[in-house]
Amino acid sequence: QQQVKQSPQSLIVQKGGISIINCAYENTAFDYFPWYQQFPGKGPALLIAIRPDVSEKKEGRFTISFNKSAKQFSLHIMDSQPGDSATYFCAASAAGGTSYGKLTFGQGTILTVHP
Amino acid sequence: DVKVTQSSRYLVKRTGEKVFLECVQDMDHENMFWYRQDPGLGLRLIYFSYDVKMKEKGDIPEGYSVSREKKERFSLILESASTNQTSMYLCASSLTDRKYQPQHFGDGTRLSIL
Numbered sequence: 001q002q003q004v005k006q007s008p009q010s011l012i013v014q015k016g017g018i019s020i021i022n023c024a025y026e027n028t029a030f031d032y033f034p035w036y037q038q039f040p041g042k043g044p045a046l047l048i049a050i051r052p053d054v055s056e057k058k059e060g061r062f063t064i065s066f067n068k069s070a071k072q073f074s075l076h077i078m079d080s081q082p083g084d085s086a087t088y089f090c091a092a093s094a095a096g097g098t099s100y101g102k103l104t105f106g107q108g109t110i111l112t113v114h115p
Numbered sequence: 116d117v118k119v120t121q122s123s124r125y126l127v128k129r130t131g132e133k134v135f136l137e138c139v140q141d142m143d144h145e146n147m148f149w150y151r152q153d154p155g156l157g158l159r160l161i162y163f164s165y166d167v168k169m170k171e172k173g174d175i176p177e178g179y180s181v182s183r184e185k186k187e188r189f190s191l192i193l194e195s196a197s198t199n200q201t202s203m204y205l206c207a208s209s210l211t212d213r214k215y216q217p218q219h220f221g222d223g224t225r226l227s228i229l
């Protein structure tokens with residue numbers, strides 16, 4: 001049972017283009033939505049995160065858009081660069097109670113940015 | 116910087132063997148996690164620990180156990196390895212004292228069961 005569904009599985013973008021990765025979740029208790037970036041041979045690292053009290057968060061070229069009513073959130077990478085080529089994971093967490101910060105991850109998107 | 120170190124980058128074992136994967140973090144984090152990463156499935160939580168000697172099952176605990184005797188070390192044990200446990204295994208740690216703490220990952224152990 002995959003509680004966070006991510007698409008597309010792979011994405012090819014030209015340098016300078018916009019990369020968009022989408023995620024949908026089912027559990028309405030989720031209240032924290034991070035994105036992780038993973039380069040080959042490395043573990044995932046936190047890229048950007050959002051809480052549902054805002055609809056958008058921007059950090060440099062990376063923006064998360066969040067739609068609480070639709071239970072969807074997405075990552076936009078503006079002016080995509082070859083160095084952005086990596087695997088991206090969306091995730092979700094219910095921060096309260098005994099969750100201990102457990103994350104439920106999406107299936108991952110392999111992004112390739114061509115020069 | 117937080118450092119999470121996994122003892123082996125690559126490991127090859129045979130079916131039926133007992134396999135130990137070790138993880139050490141250097142930032143005094145309370146929470147530690149073991150995931151397996153498979154193409155098209157993302158990261159799936161096997162077990163996690165929120166304190167020494169405390170553990171809870173994740174989403175796919177079958178065939179695995181864990182040990183946390185010291186705060187900085189979290190071990191994943193495959194009791195009797197099977198070929199369907201061939202995968203990339205990732206360890207992570209995080210703080211507990213505030214909400215929304217990021218998880219810090221090691222670089223993974225690629226385990227092959229022959």
